[in-house]
Amino acid sequence: IKTRSPPPSPLFPLPLASLVSISPPSISIIISSPVPSDQMPGTTPDSLLGKVVGFVSLCCVIPVFALSLPLSFMFGSPSCWGFGDKYRPSFAYVWSKFMTETVMGVRLKLVGTRVLYKEGKCVYLSNHRAWADFFIDVYITEGRAFILSRFLVVYVFPLFAVPAMWVGAVFAFQRNKPGAHEALNQQLDAHLKTHTDFSGFVLYPEGTRNIKPTALPLKRGLLKYTWSRQLDVQVIMAADKEHVLSQKRASASWGVEVPVGYSEVINSKAFAGNFEGFLVEVQRVWDLEWERVYGARQRGERLRTHHPKVQLVEYTGGKVVLMLSTVGLTLAAGLILAGAVAGFARG
Secondary structure (H helix, E strand, O other), X not given: OEEXXXXXXXXXXOOOOOOEEEOOOOEEEEEOOOOOOOOOOOOOOOOHHHHHHHHHHHHHHHHHHXXXXXXXXXXXXXOOOOOOOOEEEOHHHHHHHHHHHHHOOOEEEEOOXXXXXXXXXXXXXXXXXXXXXXXXXXXXXXXXXXXXXXXXXXXXXXXXXXXXXXXXXXXXXOOOOOOOHHXXXXXXXXXXXXXXXXXXXXXXXXXXXXXXXXXXXXXXXXXXHHHHOOOEEEEXXXXXXXXXXXXXXXXEOOOOEEEEXXXXXXXXXXXXXXXXXHXXXXXXXXXXXXXXXXXXXXXXXXXXXXXOOOOEEEOOHHHHHHHHHHHHHHHHHHHHHHHHHHHHHOO
């Protein structure tokens, strides 16, 4: 039992910061396992209680994640509701910031001084660690990049994925479909042409989730697409995302500190007619950025807080309809559920 002034609480804190948290004006009761002094900030300890806290946290976050798009419209900051403004924050930015900072309390820390490349069409290569990648990686690209996802995500989280696909924030595809490479390339071309709010996409070149301390070999498929379309490339490495929200670890944590690093930009045009040379250069930059970001703590670097800048886009009538309809349906579903629960309680 600790007596103190309560800290600012997240929008959905239970049980991300603690298993039990009761906060009257000056007293808070917190039950949690002790965190070793050398443990990464925000993560649950590798004890039995820590694993239980992480699993309960995951169970609490999943329904929030499923409804995260309409919830971000209602509670996100900056607001989408400036109807008198022609340009407003993009849905992708508002949603990703809401999930990253408000719901999960992630603290981004910038490694080095390089920032996001925004001078042209770009493919952002990121490390694939867990479910948290989806919102963290969109946020650190300022909502300028859409994400590639298997159709499985659509089936698991339809209330999020379907409207996100409609606005172009998610590009869903079928994995390992025989002979579909050229068709996929053409679909990507059409997506980039149609959804002009996005100047590129996030690509996970390892091809699968990897929570090992070392990187996996990079896959050639979509890197060849990137090279053939002469798109610029920037590696964006974010460490420890698997501690934020991970189905593989069956755990979630609030307030995780995530180091982020932006690489130098690779110009695909400089490797015209030389795909193998392009691959070698991508691998070189990828390895350098991995070591630079994952080794920052061991080197004792002082990292500054990083808040990606907001991207403003023009709101079409379709976007406004989508925003109003998803919020309305969510509120209606909430009222129906509340009425059902009240009726059940009355017996």
